[in-house]
Amino acid sequence: MTRRPVQGRAAPDRAPAGGPLGEPALFSGGVLRNQRVAAGLYELLLAVPDAGDPPRPGQFVSLVLESGVAQPEFEGLEGPLLRRPFSVAGFVQARGRRRLKLLYASVGRITRRMAALVPGANIGLLGPLGTPFPLEVPEPILLVGGGRGIAPLLYLGETLACRGRAFALVYGARRGAEMLPAGQLPGGSIWLATEDGARGRRGTVLDVLDGLRLEAPTVMACGPHGMLASVAGWSAARGAACWVSVEAVFGCGTGLCGGCAIPAAGKPPDFLWACRQGPVLPAESVDWERWNASDL
Amino acid sequence: MTCDLSTDLGPLGLANPVMNASGTFGYGDEWPRLCNTAVLGAIVTKTLTLEPRAGNPPPRLQETPSGLLNSIGLQNVGVTAFLAEHLSALRALRPPVIASVGGASAEEFAAVVERLEAGALEAYELNVSCPNVAQGGLSFGRSPGETARVVRGVRRVTQRPLFVKLTPNVTDIVAIGRAALDEGATGLTAVNTFLGMEIDLERSRPRFGRVGAGLSGPAIRPLALYRIWELARSLDCPLIGAGGIVTARDAAAFMMAGATAVQVGTATLRDPARPAALVTELATFAEARGLARIRDLVASLEGLRDVP
Numbered sequence A: 001m002t003r004r005p006v007q008g009r010a011a012p013d014r015a016p017a018g019g020p021l022g023e024p025a026l027f028s029g030g031v032l033r034n035q036r037v038a039a040g041l042y043e044l045l046l047a048v049p050d051a052g053d054p055p056r057p058g059q060f061v062s063l064v065l066e067s068g069v070a071q072p073e074f075e076g077l078e079g080p081l082l083r084r085p086f087s088v089a090g091f092v093q094a095r096g097r098r099r100l101k102l103l104y105a106s107v108g109r110i111t112r113r114m115a116a117l118v119p120g121a122n123i124g125l126l127g128p129l130g131t132p133f134p135l136e137v138p139e140p141i142l143l144v145g146g147g148r149g150i151a152p153l154l155y156l157g158e159t160l161a162c163r164g165r166a167f168a169l170v171y172g173a174r175r176g177a178e179m180l181p182a183g184q185l186p187g188g189s190i191w192l193a194t195e196d197g198a199r200g201r202r203g204t205v206l207d208v209l210d211g212l213r214l215e216a217p218t219v220m221a222c223g224p225h226g227m228l229a230s231v232a233g234w235s236a237a238r239g240a241a242c243w244v245s246v247e248a249v250f251g252c253g254t255g256l257c258g259g260c261a262i263p264a265a266g267k268p269p270d271f272l273w274a275c276r277q278g279p280v281l282p283a284e285s286v287d288w289e290r291w292n293a294s295d296l
Numbered sequence B: 001m002t003c004d005l006s007t008d009l010g011p012l013g014l015a016n017p018v019m020n021a022s023g024t025f026g027y028g029d030e031w032p033r034l035c036n037t038a039v040l041g042a043i044v045t046k047t048l049t050l051e052p053r054a055g056n057p058p059p060r061l062q063e064t065p066s067g068l069l070n071s072i073g074l075q076n077v078g079v080t081a082f083l084a085e086h087l088s089a090l091r092a093l094r095p096p097v098i099a100s101v102g103g104a105s106a107e108e109f110a111a112v113v114e115r116l117e118a119g120a121l122e123a124y125e126l127n128v129s130c131p132n133v134a135q136g137g138l139s140f141g142r143s144p145g146e147t148a149r150v151v152r153g154v155r156r157v158t159q160r161p162l163f164v165k166l167t168p169n170v171t172d173i174v175a176i177g178r179a180a181l182d183e184g185a186t187g188l189t190a191v192n193t194f195l196g197m198e199i200d201l202e203r204s205r206p207r208f209g210r211v212g213a214g215l216s217g218p219a220i221r222p223l224a225l226y227r228i229w230e231l232a233r234s235l236d237c238p239l240i241g242a243g244g245i246v247t248a249r250d251a252a253a254f255m256m257a258g259a260t261a262v263q264v265g266t267a268t269l270r271d272p273a274r275p276a277a278l279v280t281e282l283a284t285f286a287e288a289r290g291l292a293r294i295r296d297l298v299a300s301l302e303g304l305r306d307v308p
Ligand SMILES: Cc1cc2nc3c(=O)[nH]c(=O)nc-3n(C[C@H](O)[C@H](O)[C@H](O)COP(=O)(O)OP(=O)(O)OC[C@H]3O[C@@H](n4cnc5c(N)ncnc54)[C@H](O)[C@@H]3O)c2cc1C
Pocket: A060, A080, A084, A085, A086, A087, A088, A089, A103, A104, A105, A106, A107, A108, A109, A110, A111, A112, A148, A151, A152, A246, A247, A248, A249, A250, A279
C-alpha cells in the first residue's frame, strides 16, 4: 500500500478548540471514499456539514446507515435498531469544507454493511460525543494502540504533530496483515508488535512497553480493555499519568440510557458511563479488576 | 387546517400528547437543543429512588430483532441530587415535569414523593413495573394488593396527579390498573418492558446477570398496543401509551386504542430528537386527515367498548 496525500492527513485549519464541550448535533455524512486499508480494516472518508463544534481527539460519532438526519420510520427488519459508535480517526476543515475520517474493523452486522458503502452514499451521524484526550499534558506523550484502537490515536497523533508536541507510538495487533501500513501512522517514533510476528516485535504492546527505554510522563491508550488494564498498570508502576479510551456496548451514546456502564474505581458498586464520562478516562478512575472479572 | 394538539390527562393539561419514556431520556435536562425538549407535551424523569442506586453490573444491553433487552437496574442519582442538580434546568424548559418514582418498599415510594413535593413539578409516575431489580419493581406491579398499597401510601402525601406505570408481565393487566385507580391514581401508563432473556452461546450461560431483562422497542409495539386496548375497554381513566412508538402512525394507533398521550422510549436512543419530531409529525398526520383536535382521535377505534 502506498502513501497518498489524503485530505484526512492534511494539517487542520483550526485545531480543535479547548474549553467546554458543546452540544452534539445530528447531521448527514456523504461518502467520499471507503477503502480497505488492512485485513478486515477499512477507512471511511466523509464530507460533513461545516457547522457545529469540530470533534476533538478522543471524541466519537455515532452512526446509522440510513441517510439524513430525521429517521421518521424505523424499518425494523432492514437493520439494527441502535447506532454504532466510532472514534474520530481524522478531521480536517479547510475553505468551509469539512472531512471526517473513520477507521473501522468489519466485525458484525453494521460494520460489514459499512464496508459496502460506495462514494455518493449518505449516512446519518450524531456527534461529536464523549470526552476528548487532554492535550495540555507533560511530554513526551506515549500513544499505545491495540487493533482497531489505533483509530482515535491517528487523529490524536495528527493533532499533537500539528502543535509540535513530542510523542511516540506503540501499536500492536494480532496479525501483521490486520495492521495499518507504516506510512499511515502518525509521528516518527513508532514501535510495532504482532502476535504472529509478521511486523515488529512478536508479542503484544506490553512486551514492547516492557523493553522500552523512553521516559514518558504521559500515556494515552486505546484498545481492548484487557490491554488497557495492562497499560494502566504499566503506567502506574512508572508514575506516568495514563489516559485510556474505553469501549462498551452503547445504547444511546449520549448519556440518556445508562447502558454503557463500566466499573468505577474506589467505590464499588459504582459505575462510569463510558459514553458520557468517557470514552477517554483517567486510567485510575476505572476498576480494572472488576472489569476484567465481568462478562464484557 | 391546523390541528389542536392539546390534550388533558385528568387535571394535567398538555400542549400535545407526546412525552419521552422514563429511563431513555436521562433526567430530561440533557441536550435541550439536540432533543428540542421544550416542545414536548411533558418530560418524564429517570425513575428516582430515595438513595442513589448503582444499578446492575454490565452487560446491561443486548440488541434483538427490532428491539432491545435492558438490565439497567434503576441506576439513578437519588431524589436529593435530582432536586439539587436537575430540577431547575428541567423547569427552565416549558413542559410539565412528571417525576418517575421507584422504591424497594411502599414506604420508600411515599418517602420519595414526599421529598419531591417540595419541588416545582406537576405530576408523578409510579414505576411499580421495573423487571430489573430484586425488590420493588415487578413484585409490586404483579400484585393488585401490593400496587394498591404503594398507591395508597403515595396518595397520603400528595394531591398531584398520579400515574401508575404498569407491567405487561401479568395475566390480567386490567386488575392491576383497577387496583391503582381504586386508591386514587389519576391514570395509568402502559407498558413497561416485557421480560425476556438471551443466552450467550459461546459461554453457555445467560447474557444477563439477572437472567431476565426488559424488552422494548418496535418489537413490542403490537403487544403494548393490545394492553392499551385492554385497559381502555374496561377502565375509564387517562391512559399513557408506551411500547415501540417511533412514528406518528404508531402514536395515532395507541391514541385510537384509548391512549390520551404517548411516550417514546427506545427510539430516542437511536434518535434523541425523535420525541420532539413526533410532535410535528403528529400534527401533519392529523391535518392530512382533517382532524381539528387531536383529542378526537382518543379511543376513536370503532367498537372499542363493545363486548366481543
Ligand atoms: C467509543 C467507541 C469508539 C469506537 N471506535 C471504533 C473505531 O474507531 N473503529 C472500530 O472499528 N470500532 C470502534 N468501536 C467499536 C464499534 O462500535 C463496534 O465494533 C461496532 O459497534 C460493531 O457493530 P456491528 O453492527 O458491526 O457488530 P454487531 O453485529 O453489533 O456485533 C458483532 C460483535 O461485536 C461485538 N460488539 C458490538 N459492539 C461492540 C462494542 N461497542 N465493543 C465491543 N464489542 C462490540 C458484539 O458483541 C458481537 O460479538 C468503538 C466503540 C466505542 C464504544
